[in-house]
Amino acid sequence: MIGSRDAYVDGFIDFVSDSPSSYHAVAALGTTLAAAGFRRVREDESWDPLRAGSRGLTIRDGALIAWRAGEGLSATSPVRILGCHTDSPGFVLKPRPDFEAEGWAQAGVEIYGGPLLNSWLDRDLALAGRVVTREGVQHLVRTGAVARIPQLAIHLDREVGSGLVLDKQRHTQPVLGVAGAGASVHQLLASAAGVSANDIAGADVRLADAQPPARIGAAGELLASPRLDNLSSVFAGLRALVETEPAPGTIAVLAAFDHEELGSESRSGASGPFLEEVLGRLFSGIGAGAEERARALSGSWCLSADAGHAVHPNYPDRHDPRVRPRAGGGPMLKLNAKQRYASDAHGAALWRRCCEAAGIPAQEFVSHNGVPCGSTIGPLTATRIGIRTVDVGVPLLSMHSARELAHVDDLRGLAAATAAFFAGS
Incomplete structure (x- = not known):
């Protein structure tokens, strides 16, 4: 039953x-x-x-x-x-994901499948997937909320209310922290795997919504997840x-x-x-x-x-x-x-x-x-x-x-x- x-x-x-x-x-x-x-x-x-x-x-x-x-x-x-x-659908890490722009530490990601891109904006995001060491050993990895794809403020785009247009390359790269503060994708993954960053030879890692599923609705009849x-x-x-x-x-x-x-x-x-x-x-x-x-x-x-x-x-x-x-x-x-x-x-x-x-x-x-x-x-x-x-x-x-x-x-x-x-x- x-x-x-x-x-x-x-x-x-x-x-x-x-x-x-x-x-x-x-x-x-x-x-x-x-x-x-x-x-x-x-x-x-x-x-x-x-x-x-x-x-x-x-x-x-x-x-x-x-x-x-x-x-x-x-x-x-x-x-x-x-x-x-x-x-x-969602986002996966690209090779050599760490980069900096305008004082921010960011992660390079590639679109996986057909996600509703706007739904990923301004969310607390984790990294999750698997890494493989030089010896061929696989480790499942998962971080806490470490990233966010920030939307442009309405003050800088007065037409956003008429239709949001996102460039899949330029507008979807998440922020990890400020440049120079030690934010590093490989360090985060290595720490989650319990290995040295130098030991990681391959990674299949995606962004994941850090917000847990929740019962909602007037009678709790719906699940948002x-x-x-x-x-x-x-x-x-x-x-x-x-x-x-x-x-x-x-x-x-x-x-x-x-x-x-x-x-x-x-x-x-x-x-x-x-x-x-x-x-x-x-x-x-x-x-x-x-x-x-x-x-x-x-x-x-x-x-x-x-x-x-x-x-x-x-x-x-x-x-x-x-x-x-x-x-x-x-x-x-x-x-x-x-x-x-x-x-x-x-x-x-x-x-x-x-x-x-x-x-x-x-x-x-x-x-x-x-x-x-x-x-x-x-x-x-x-x-x-x-x-x-x-x-x-x-x-x-x-x-x-x-x-x-x-x-x-x-x-x-x-x-x-x-x-x-x-x-x-």
Whole structure:
């Protein structure tokens, strides 16, 4: 059982707070899964045969795949996958990030994905990610609030109220302190890692909003948080996998990929080989040859879970005039005629069964014909693996902002529906 709404949201707040980067997210996932009896296996070691009740996980950089086998396994047992992603739009450090300008110490950053740039202005920002020493040892790093991207005062730009225009290079470099006061990115990262600055040979580090998630709204029904896109789906998959016995004869899988915001084309992204390789090893572990694997995949499903758009009260014309997803109306089935989402009629029926079994409301999302539709890992997974896929997600306001907004019922509802999916609805 997923548990009460408040307990679920409290757990989610803790998870987001522990996950300022994709590398921290998979570390937090791994810790929770290990405590629930999931055994971590390395990709370069031999894996044990898959048996009823087996629980395992493997990590590749900022991605994680975990699995839980049901009773009555056979060589043609299908998989039920919750696919999601661990990254979010924002800023990453450039090489040689330290520089000075006009008496200020600053950090050079590069834009990652498609963030709402203005939402990152005048926020207290931390540095978070991983560094690797000359010996090849990886360290997760996280600082306190050390940086800020300052907006130009209105007195120096009287037209800002008519439209803010930010140059992506000149106007987005954060301030760390005053020049000559010892502010240094590498010193901050070295201190966080517990190593010498000279020992750091590589870094994958991003800016992170230092403000923790918070319940807001007149009745506390809303959650304002960084990285709801897409930690809302990652945590839902985690809780469902830990707390649900898979349907007999099936294997439940959580596939949390990195780099979705960049198009997923990486070794740890959904367009890479990670899932295909893990599934191949799992199928081999139950004695499946090529014929049995094909039969297993034909009966398998992927629930591609990624955040979607609630109707915005100040911009109602940007949404379809009749399909109007609401905050608190339940997680959404996402549909698109151009296959930007992979849902079809069979997927819609599956999703309806899952929501009914979980006792939660459901709603649909479709784009306004005049507004381009984003995409997810769903079509990528369907194309690469050939598995039936349905796209779903929690409705948000302010998607791709440094701080997004969701209804707490929808957050828990996605986990409950995912649990029903793993249980065989």
